[in-house]
Amino acid sequence: MGFEIIMPRIRRELYNKEICACSIFGAMNQGGERVSASGVMKAIANMRVRGNGLGGGFAAYGIYPDYKDYYAFHLMFTGKSPQAKQEAKLELEDFLSSRFDVVNDEEIPHDDEVKLRDPPLVWRYFVLPKEGWDDSGIVPSEGDYIADQIMAVNAGIDNAYVFSSGKNMGCFKGVGYPEEVGEYFMLDRMYRAHTWTAHGRFPTNTRAWWGGAHPFSLLDTTVVHNGEVSSYGTNRWYLEMYGYACTLQTDTEVIAYAADLLMRRQKLPLEVVAKILAPPIWNSIDRLPEKERKLLTTLRMVYGPLLMNGPFAVIIGTTGRMIGLTDRIRLRPITAATRGETFYISSEEASIRLISPELDRVWTPNGGEPVVAELKSTKKVLI
């Protein structure tokens, strides 16, 4: 990806940032067994009071085994009229066909009986980049190429947003309570995943839009987030230097891009990434042995602009991993639990208990210390 600044600089920094708070939930079957969304929908619904019905969403890993080698792009075509949506779709397809081989595309099935406000046209495309995508020799990897194209769509095509783009995974989101969004996309009936993350949203403004719901994702990295990033302006300008266009009007976006930059592009190990996003307090760093102190000091020197300041709890999903992390002084709640091979992360323990009354272990991880669930094996599932 080139180091080109995509966002036009404007005279006044009048970006809009929606402020919101939320509930988050995640469940991973570490044995790789795939389950429907019914449990996670029940769990997130139990935290209804943490949201206000203006945003909900899910990320699911392992849902497209038939197309597991293709990037699954989930597209949202907004716009006031059906015609505007169709126009956005045509423009997008024009763009896609010039750069990708599309092996299949369809409207994402949904239940019209579930009344959600102002639903956009939601479509999915299974794609691979056209041969010769790396002919120019300047794009370092296929992932970078895909990310570049997504940024180009999100910043360049009106009313079209790629909101999910990984392989064998997908995000589903919209305006409504999360369980309503789940029912709208029939997640409990249509999909089975080994990892589900979920989000119930409480934006401060009423005119919440579908693209503003969580999860936020890039390739197979997804983020559901509770809190407000008070360093948003700083994080945003830093990420823009690396070509990330922050177009979705929500602070969570910067966490997804930071995770993508650090984990996928810069290939830093998770433990280090956690210390960049949520570094320890200087007071603690100064007391550490020389080697650790040097590492953490250097990380803060180099990656200071990616410190996610302010309260947050996030669940970051990637293929095979689910990571729970809070800010360095844990201003937002997080509870982790295990039962058998299932690993849970939630804003509240009650939601976990609702779907798994008995648990092997329940704990609240320390601020800034990631909890990680890892897929041990992917079970062969008959379909």
Next chain:
Amino acid sequence: MARAVTSEPGIFGARQYYQNVEIPSIDARGLETRELNDQLRELMLSGGKRVQITNVCGQRYIGTRLYTPEHLEMEIEIFGTPGNDLAAFLYGHHKITVHGNAQDGVGNTMDDGEVVIDGRAGDVLGFSMRGGEIYVREGCGYRTALHMKEYDGKRPVLVVGGTSQDFLGEYMAGGIVIILDMEVQSHKANFIGTGMHGGVIYLRGDVDQSQVGDQVEISPVDEADRTVLDDYVSRFLERFPEVEKRKYEILNSQFVKLAPRSKRPYSDLYAY
């Protein structure tokens, strides 16, 4: 006649909770917070003195709406996982027992009464608590006993069987906090007692100076402290009979006392 409501492996082995069918009960399954608290208040107003609430799963503010000018009192047993702000603003001699874990905000600005948690508690346990007693069998989260206060005859007490996470006793202005670390995991919390200007924290075992705020003095316990510890540790153990056999061992272990250096921690902060 008694039946098991739920079982759960805790740090002391598998546990079975029994419900006494003689006592009036509310089934909280599917109830909204407000509906549950409506029922609870109605029961109290109609003369109910004891109640068991089963299948609690995330309902908040249990106990908060039990203030009446007549100071009615109630004994509440909770089976399940109560939601945030359990016993917030609790006023009067109510007694709440939780058979299970509690979430964040237990005893928020609590004035009186008793809360017993046969499990663990979440963050901001006992925030701004001014009276009454809280006993937690296992550990607790961040910011425990934040700005706990005392006044006149009121002196809140919080006893935790496990350990606490960071920011224990921040801005503490009164009351007694006892952290027993029964599993001897050692106290790992940092920023203990930052801004502390009243009250006392007793930690079983030891703590490093670097873990506590500048405003805190660490000292060994004396006879008077032992009396306080005997009193409240005994009360703690009475509530959790399965650990009572360790009473002698616990009371005779090492404790350290954390107390504020000054009632006026920030008197030199300003230029007049």
Next chain:
Amino acid sequence: MRSFVFPEFQIIRDEEKCGQCRACERHCSFGVHTYDPVADRLVSDERKCAGCQRCAVFCPKGAIIVRPSPSYYRPNASWSREKIEDLKRQAETGGVLLTGCGSDKPFRIYWDHIVLNASQVTNPSIDPLREPMELRTFLGRKPDLMEIAAEDGDIEIKTELSPNLVVETPILFSAMSYGAISYNAFRSLATAACRSKTYFNTGEGGLPREMRDEFGRCAIVQVASGRFGIDAEYLNCAQAVEIKVGQGAKPGIGGHLPGEKVSASVAETRMIPPGTDAISPAPHHDIYSIEDLAMLISALKEATNYEKPISVKIAAVHNFAAIATGIVHAGADIIAIDGLRGGTGAAPKAIRDNVGIPTELAISSLDRRLRDEGIRNRCSIITAGGIRCSADVVKAIALGADAVYIGSAALIAMGCTLCQKCYTGKCNWGICTQDPRLSGRLNVDIASARLTNLISAWSHEIREMLGGMGINALESLRGNRDHLRGIGLYEWELDVLGIKGAGE
């Protein structure tokens, strides 16, 4: 260390007039005036003078003039005298500069750039002396529609109404805690509020028990980050509960009531030990997020059995309109916004003079935001921070407020001269002190009469202005920007205020 700061005030005593009665000496808690028996004359130590004018007002001979010192440093537009002296004080103490009262910096005062309308010809102006002129205002959540059941001409309301406060004039006394202000000042506000059929706000220092029966009916009790003096009885004795998140004079920070102001009685009311610092942390530690605020709002509704409206007070800051929208979604019935010029008993100067936005801009953008969101009727807006006269009240309401809180104005009515030394606890006017010798100077009967007079005078002026505009019920002015025009404002300012320029 010898201070290099020279006196702020010059004291001129007319020796011809001075009768050596020593009233000035008795009146000054700062110890400025002392009697020299050898010379049989009074001498003044100007270094100690706060400029509060107590001695000048109470000198029976009118022999004292206190005025800003004419001494000056070499004039320098960048290094003003204030900047130089503040710096010297910090070099001498290493401390945070503390101050009192609202910001005195020359931020644009929008009230003074807005003019009101009056009827001419097409619409008759109304004479409030002769015709009805209604100021009654309801504060709280209103339903989007009212369902009724009509049966045989008998109409019954089906919609469950949220509790509302009723005021007979849209002016409430802002939160000032017992502890920050004296008992007499506190009681005077309560007395005047009840008499004027409006409300006073306890601030975060609790409500003395003996006042609850008499004054609970006109009290809004506050729940602030320090949670002082809060129990179920306190919450239930009042008519509304206000969660204080922020204050215009010091957005984003907490406060310390110094131990010396925590007298036995203040301690009892706050329910803390006497002599300890009463620390209000910067945030509520049970609110780190909007859903946490929703939780505290619900908890307070639970604790008051859903009988009281819940207000949330925030400082006007950059993103506050979005935040306030969230607060409405979180269940608040009233939003109080406190602007940049809001007063305080003590605030770090760096914060007071640099953080926040003016209340005029805040009301207008909040009102517009809530209308855009379609939720304006779900809450009432009380605005605070820099209301100085009845015309400011009228303009605030026309910009979208439901009512105003007055703090500094009420204190001035009782005698305050805005000397900004509130934090010393030595207030010569008996307002901002816990020294019984000083607070005794404030007579509750007199002070409450002064406050009642103020409310009555302003209310009458509001009626006059309304009448001039051809409006006879205050609700017709609310958000009615058509009656406002701006003068000397930039385009963006007119945009934010949502008003036309004069003559447009």
